[in-house]
Amino acid sequence: MSLQSTVDRRQLSEVADLVRRGTRFLVTAHANPDGDALGSMLATAHGLRLLGKEVVIYDRDGAPSRLSFLPGASEIVTKLPDGNFDAALVHDCGDLKLVNAPLPNCPIVAIDHHATGKPFGDLRFVDVKASCVGILVARLLRALGIAFDQKIAECLWCSLVSDTGWFRYSSVDEETMTLALECVRAGASPWSFAERSEEASPLERIKLLPRVLDTLELVGEAPRRGAILTVTQAMLKEVGAGAEMAEGFVNYARGIVDVEVGAMLTEGPHGFRVSLRSKGRVDVGAIAATFGGGGHRAAAGCQVASSEVLIDALAQALK
Ligand SMILES: [Mn+2]
Incomplete structure (x- = not known):
């Protein structure tokens, strides 16, 4: 057994013990939650x-509108609630500052898969090899003896597809695909989820796309180039879109x-x-x-x- 998995197992049993002992928990994730942050924290909430x-x-920004259909998404509170908590479970954060909101005075548990940032938490359940935080939540729920119901399955599915680019990234492994199977068995519907999230672009998003693509700038020489797209406030105003409408562009x-x-x-x-994506x-x-x-x-x-400092950094990294 590798050292990593030994550490994982000890971390996991410590977090599971904390959950068993407690009665009231705060479940949260980074601000502007993406599908992994949202799906993983909601799955934990349903399980507990x-x-x-x-x-x-709790999340400073609530659920993005394109994922507001997820079970539990409408219950997210955006202000720190009153009262005592036995622990705050913080999902998908490599750095506490990414929560960008106050946390209660209670033990903090990091449930995460980031390799960068500033490690935090009284307990840390972290596996940088996990393709999404939903993988870690699934391990925790299993350790607690919780059978996945449809709500948990839908939320874990959201986490899986969001952080793996629909099962295409190099992080996708056997555990990822096994969890996907478990989610489908427990009632997650791949098409229903896709139809409500990916196949439901607001018209403003589609109007924004050609404007953003038109800004394409290339850095460096083939076969190691960088490609930069820019979303300006003027473009957003022109089509009546918020910045979140450009997510994924x-x-x-x-892809070039x-x-x-x-x-x-x-x-x-x-x-x-800046959003950065590498092959x-x-x-x-x-x-x-x-x-x-x-x-x-x-x-x-x-x-x-400024865009210049990023262009310089990219040119350097691509040399
Ligand atoms: Mn993530």
């Missing part, structure tokens, strides 16, 4: 409730032949929010970390003051 625990689901940049790294810059009041040969988590951001080797994010 099956054990009779009281659970408050960065994959068009990465001879491009190793795709980047999407979204203009904000103080510079740009795997360039570590975009490391690039993001130099700007105080974080993520994984293949997907990361940060903030930059």
